[in-house]
Amino acid sequence: MGNRTVIPFGPQHPVLPEPIHLDLVLEDETVLEAVPRIGYIHRGLEKLVEKKDFQQYTYVAERICGICSFMHGMGYCMAIESIMDVKVPERAEFLRTIWAELSRMHSHLLWLGLLADAFGFESLFMHSWRLREQVLDIFEETTGGRIIFSVCEIGGVRKDVSPETLNKISGILLSMEKELKELAKVFLNDSSVKYRTRGIGVLSKQAAFDLGAVGPMAKASGINMDLRTQGYAAYSKLQFEPIVETDGDSYARTSVRLREIFQSIDLIKQAVSIIPEGEIRVKVTGNPNGEYFTRVEQPRGEVIYYVKANGSKFLDRFRVRTPTFANVPALLETLKGCALADIPILILTIDPCISCTER
Amino acid sequence: MSILSMSKILFKSILHGPYTVLYPIRKKENYEHTRGRVDITVSDCIFCGLCQRRCPTGAIRVDKAGSTWSIERLQCIQCNYCGEVCPKKCLKMGNQYTSPSFGNVRDDYTNARVSDNTENH
Ligand code: SF4
Ligand code: SF4
Numbered sequence: 001m002g003n004r005t006v007i008p009f010g011p012q013h014p015v016l017p018e019p020i021h022l023d024l025v026l027e028d029e030t031v032l033e034a035v036p037r038i039g040y041i042h043r044g045l046e047k048l049v050e051k052k053d054f055q056q057y058t059y060v061a062e063r064i065c066g067i068c069s070f071m072h073g074m075g076y077c078m079a080i081e082s083i084m085d086v087k088v089p090e091r092a093e094f095l096r097t098i099w100a101e102l103s104r105m106h107s108h109l110l111w112l113g114l115l116a117d118a119f120g121f122e123s124l125f126m127h128s129w130r131l132r133e134q135v136l137d138i139f140e141e142t143t144g145g146r147i148i149f150s151v152c153e154i155g156g157v158r159k160d161v162s163p164e165t166l167n168k169i170s171g172i173l174l175s176m177e178k179e180l181k182e183l184a185k186v187f188l189n190d191s192s193v194k195y196r197t198r199g200i201g202v203l204s205k206q207a208a209f210d211l212g213a214v215g216p217m218a219k220a221s222g223i224n225m226d227l228r229t230q231g232y233a234a235y236s237k238l239q240f241e242p243i244v245e246t247d248g249d250s251y252a253r254t255s256v257r258l259r260e261i262f263q264s265i266d267l268i269k270q271a272v273s274i275i276p277e278g279e280i281r282v283k284v285t286g287n288p289n290g291e292y293f294t295r296v297e298q299p300r301g302e303v304i305y306y307v308k309a310n311g312s313k314f315l316d317r318f319r320v321r322t323p324t325f326a327n328v329p330a331l332l333e334t335l336k337g338c339a340l341a342d343i344p345i346l347i348l349t350i351d352p353c354i355s356c357t358e359r
Numbered sequence: 360m361s362i363l364s365m366s367k368i369l370f371k372s373i374l375h376g377p378y379t380v381l382y383p384i385r386k387k388e389n390y391e392h393t394r395g396r397v398d399i400t401v402s403d404c405i406f407c408g409l410c411q412r413r414c415p416t417g418a419i420r421v422d423k424a425g426s427t428w429s430i431e432r433l434q435c436i437q438c439n440y441c442g443e444v445c446p447k448k449c450l451k452m453g454n455q456y457t458s459p460s461f462g463n464v465r466d467d468y469t470n471a472r473v474s475d476n477t478e479n480h
Contacts, residue, residue, distance in 0.1 A: 055440075056415040056440070057415075059415045059440065063436075123365060123369060123372075124365060127372070140390050140392075140393055141390045142392070144390075144394035144439075144452065145394055148436075150437070150438045150439060158439075159392065182367060182368055183368065185364050186364045186368070189364055191361060
């Protein structure tokens with residue numbers, strides 16, 4: 001038995017701009033155990049429901065995280081709408097779906113760039129982010145914001161998108177798809193990339209299930225779990241199959257996310273082709289009274305919102321269970337037995353979002 | 360196994376030239392709907408204070424007595440909630456950003472016409 005050493009990872013580490021701390025117990029170069037510590041950027045957003053009324057809180061909810069901002073806003077609005085029995089117009093449901101899928105693309109492209117950066121492939125990183133920039137431009141044109149859109153509101157959406165713009169989006173996605181295919185080849189076929197991801201951090205199906213992994217982490221281990229199949233927003237009217245891989249290693253997780261980008265492009269195309277005309281918002285009056293759980297599939301996996309309202313304009317309780325929080329136990333499992341040099345990549349492959357986790 | 364899979368993309372990218380814009384020589388055009396900053400047509404404002412009550416960050420101060428509407432630019436999160444609740448529709452989201460600054464920027468708008476009227480009474 002070699003000497004045991006404890007090496008701190010983070011809270012600031014070049015691979016991740018967000019603070020998470022891990023105490024790594026090493027024997028020589030092999031990790032025996034990782035002890036996480038979170039809580040560096042807790043902002044008390046859940047407590048804020050006591051100070052901001054339920055309408056204002058829409059804008060707080062989407063600021064939980066900068067990457068899934070739209071889906072946080074949407075999930076919160078869906079919960080309140082269910083409590084208040086508001087029927088959202090169909091066009092609004094479709095627009096929400098389009099923005100949600102674009103968010104997924106932008107999140108996964110961001111992650112692919114970060115992964116490339118983590119194994120030192122800088123040009124691949126730049127090209128992933130170059131493609132992501134086109135998605136951000138679509139956001140800016142349609143919603144007014146690049147990261148935080150403020151378009152989702154209780155009862156629908158605040159901005160309509162004209163048919164010309166929708167067609168333009170399809171055109172941009174078509175050209176992006178071609179470039180993405182070339183980029184995907186590098187991520188999936190290049191031998192130097194494969195050397196860093198193949199067989200690294202294997203999470204078995206049983207372990208993923210037992211540890212409650214969600215999103216691409218679970219899908220890469222062979223668990224067919226995608227909440228979009230529940231049919232919220234307009235997903236019930238679109239055709240798609242959840243993407244599942246069986247290897248459970250970093251390569252499988254990369255592959256799941258890459259394939260999800262193509263799936264998102266396909267879903268947006270479908271939505272654009274069948275989006276109905278009509279209203280985009282209904283007027284909401286009164287205050288919510290009751291409680292509700294919403295589940296939404298974010299780029300990183302399942303997120304749960306719990307809302308408890310008491311009939312006044314301030315909510316009693318708002319709770320978010322974010323996907324990264326659910327994936328931390330699975331991350332610790334994959335870290336066991338890995339080499340010290342693989343740690344940045346393994347931490348990245350759960351696509352951690354610490355802002356979400358700590359709210 | 361391939362080791363030169365990136366070469367096609369790189370070659371294209373060399374021929375294409377930079378994808379970025381050389382700021383400040385060339386500036387990026389904002390879109391029509393870009394949420395830059397809140398603009399007010401103060402002559403239409405009736406100083407009802409609705410925007411102040413609804414603003415999620417408390418960036419707006421409305422002084423009815425002094426007929427002044429003011430906004431803390433750096434506190435505003437560009438959500439445009441104020442613009443939606445304003446009964447006179449005098450707030451709108453312009454597509455130019457507030458310029459960067461070192462300190463807090465507070466803009467005050469006073470409705471001169473209303474003050475004149477008070478004097479005439
Ligand atoms: S809501 Fe409109 S009219 Fe009322 S104070 Fe604000 S800007 Fe003026
Ligand atoms: S845009 Fe939003 S944050 Fe800014 S002043 Fe209006 S309501 Fe307040």
